[in-house]
Amino acid sequence: MVALAFLVGLWTAGRRGMLQGIAAEKIVDLGPWLIVGTIVGARTLYVISYWHEFFEGKPLAEIFMVWKGGLVFYGGLVGATLAGIFYIRLKKLPLWKVADILAPSIALGYVFGRIGCLLNGCCYGRACNLPWAIRFPADNPLNPPTFPVHPTEIYDSLLNLGLYAFLAWLYRRKKFDGQVFGVYLVCYAVLRSFVEMFRGDYPEYQHYLGGWATPAHLASILILAVGLVLLGLLPRSETTRG
Numbered sequence: 001m002v003a004l005a006f007l008v009g010l011w012t013a014g015r016r017g018m019l020q021g022i023a024a025e026k027i028v029d030l031g032p033w034l035i036v037g038t039i040v041g042a043r044t045l046y047v048i049s050y051w052h053e054f055f056e057g058k059p060l061a062e063i064f065m066v067w068k069g070g071l072v073f074y075g076g077l078v079g080a081t082l083a084g085i086f087y088i089r090l091k092k093l094p095l096w097k098v099a100d101i102l103a104p105s106i107a108l109g110y111v112f113g114r115i116g117c118l119l120n121g122c123c124y125g126r127a128c129n130l131p132w133a134i135r136f137p138a139d140n141p142l143n144p145p146t147f148p149v150h151p152t153e154i155y156d157s158l159l160n161l162g163l164y165a166f167l168a169w170l171y172r173r174k175k176f177d178g179q180v181f182g183v184y185l186v187c188y189a190v191l192r193s194f195v196e197m198f199r200g201d202y203p204e205y206q207h208y209l210g211g212w213a214t215p216a217h218l219a220s221i222l223i224l225a226v227g228l229v230l231l232g233l234l235p236r237s238e239t240t241r242g
Contacts, residue, residue, distance in 0.1 A: 001116030002071075005109035006035055013105040016171060020097050027101065029091075033083040041079015042071035049206065049215055073110065074219040096178035096234065103184040104167035110160045118153035125150025126200035150198040159191045178234040185227030189220040196220070 010031045014024030043064075049072060084102070088095050117123040121140040126149060133148035163184070171180050196216050206215055 001112045001119065005112035005116075006031060008112060009102075009105035009109035010034075012108060013102050016104070016168075017098075017101045019172075020101060022093065022097065022101065026091065026093065027098075030084060030087050030098075033087040034080045037079040037081070037083025038076040039071070039079075041082070042073065042076030044079070045072040045075025046070040048075075072215075073113070074216065074223070077106070077223075094177065096181065099178060099181035100171060100174060103181040104164050104171060107160045107164040107167055107184060107188070111157045111164065114153045114156040114160070118151070118157075122201065123153055123156075123199070124201050125152035125155075125198045128198075144201070149200060152195055152198050152200075155195045155198065156192075159195065160188075163187055163191060176234055176236045178230055182227045182230035182234065185223050185230070189224035189227065193217055193220045 010028055014027040017024055017027045047070075050070070084098070085095065088098050114123070121136050121142040121144045124136065124144045127145070127147055128150050129148060130150070132151060132154075134151045134154075135146055135148055136144040138146050166187070167180055167184055170183060174180050193216070196214050199214060199216075202214050207213065208215075208218065
């Protein structure tokens with residue numbers, strides 16, 4: 001599902017780039033940089049967030065075993081952003097134009113990534129008795145709860161599918177370069193914070209601010225602030241309509 005997320009994301013971004021006069025091949029060539037940056041960043045933040053698992057039980061070699069699960073989206077977003085900036089500067093591409101091209105596709109790729117979480121049995125929700133509650137099988141190797149829980153992975157997927165549609169609409173109507181990327185950061189932070197209210201997979205020590213905030217809540221505050229700063233400071237004089 002992660003591979004499918006990258007393929008769909010790069011394909012849609014490539015087509016969108018042509019509206020800005022940027023060849024699709026340049027967006028596709030950016031793909032390997034984004035993939036490496038995403039995986040390294042996502043795994044690094046996971047290891048930092050769940051350090052006790054590696055220093056109090058798991059073999060340290062498992063730090064590099066990403067195929068066993070353990071990727072944090074915000075870490076992947078930061079890693080991909082840094083790798084993307086390096087590539088964009090290397091190829092002398094317009095930074096904020098490319099950021100706008102990629103933004104809707106990040107939301108779309110996230111839809112598939114969260115479906116992967118559902119299939120994997122991670123990122124599950126708190127116990128609930130709603131009609132749409134789900135149960136994970138007892139033999140799932142990640143040992144999620146087998147009682148009914150909120151399908152938070154589905155919540156995330158549906159909300160980001162809607163976010164993708166909105167950003168794709170906004171892209172053709174943007175007022176300045178960087179607007180779509182800034183709006184993505186703000187909207188994703190808000191949507192993620194909402195879904196986090198139903199998450200049930202965090203250990204007790206990862207609840208902050210009186211127990212209501214998760215690590216993703218804290219990261220969302222930072223991402224929201226970055227998005228608002230970008231929307232407030234990016235120059236309007238470079239306006240380019242898609």
